[in-house]
Amino acid sequence: MPLRALFLVVFTLIAGVLQLSFPVLAQPDATDPSAVVWDGTLRRIRAPILMYHYVSELPVGADAVRRELTVSPSQFREHLDVLFYEGYTPISLSTLHRALNLGTQLPAKPVVLTFDDGYIDHYVHVFAALQEYGFEATFFVPTAFIDEGRPGHLTWEQIQTMSAAGMSMEPHTKTHRELAGVSYDVLVYEALGSIESLAHYTGVTPRMFSYPVGRYDDFTLSVFASMPILRAVTTERGMLHTTDNRLEVMRMRVPGGASGATIRAILTGS
Template structure:
């Protein structure tokens, strides 16, 4: 009894152990099967993952190259933007005012030139004007920009100025131009086309004009023969103005848009005839240019040999 009981006692734990072993075996088999499946799954996942990684890295490469392309295109567009429009034009609430300075010759006056002394500005004085305008932050307009400012009532900068020279003297090339180039500013010279055609001494040549034009200078009209337009017939005025334009358009490959009336003289016929060839005309009437002057009779500020940089700034800043 005792033994049986003992056996019974012993058998019971053995059964449990066997069952546990069986469970362990089943679990092991399940584990192995699952692990094998998992391994296979893992392998397939790895395969998919690596395939995906490859695809995504390729996509990334493509994206990268797209990004660099778009960056490059951005750079290109910003570069072309910069070269086309360096500045932002801002609409103005008050009518735009364009100080149009009038110079003629820039050189050291010879005693023999006393009769035209008022038209000659010393190079040192001229440089002091340019330096001061640059220091004060003035933007130097081209004729096209002056036209835009006056017709659209917008400005490329807070302070603007349009430098004009009349008569196409050679010293514009030999003296004024190097000074303006030094400061990186631009100006307009109104040339007498008949004098250019004749190859008159001390007058600008086409080659000089082309060279300066490539560096920002502009050449506009001052008629063919520099007559007093107010004393001429309407037809004569028309040919003086239109022939000068045709000459400059052809020789300088441009659309000449502006004229300076010789000695600032004009009449009602002049205004009518100028309209068929030009968009802008400047006079010698003293004042700051405004659209209300009429685009074909704009005021200018005469620069005298005695005009100091202070005089200039106080005149144009009012």
């Protein structure tokens, strides 16, 4: 039996034991990413997945780390202008996943916009700008930060509003704990816990994931392979995605203070 077929069988058995409502190779529902597993054809798609963190003005005394993780709201609009006028179409990570696993059609120049860490900027600056351009994006949220009302972060009400407007609100663990060298219990708590919180508040069960600080190990991957997580993004650089790299999806880091020209260079891989 080929390895991938074996994987599907094992996956199905595990899903059955865990009584997950996770149809495997059922008739795919184009609107429900959880219904997507794989039709048996390996595919590769080249598409930039941009990785953003803060979209705000720099606070006074910002250190080097903060500066490297921040683009200003006006710089972000320059990026959207580049995407718009050069014919790129932002899609969600779920849409890219469906194309890789089922061969669904993508626009000519697809790009995935991702925003990590659940900052308030993502509602105040990013969401408003995206709506103006008719763009969608994927947001990775550490859900315990939202539960505790941590300053500078989104609220559940804002997350509901963004989800209802078509944004993909996906998990980034509960507490932003790094997932290398941790126990099975920690992985389940951080991954399934954050999935459940988002499903509860938005009514949409998320199936994507982002590893905090890009950290994970072989044990993380083996546990995640049995979880209802369809695709997980890292902080490694790359834009070639394949059907079988689903738990190690590479992204393109947007450097601090990036101009429109920088984004143009990233998109074209130059």
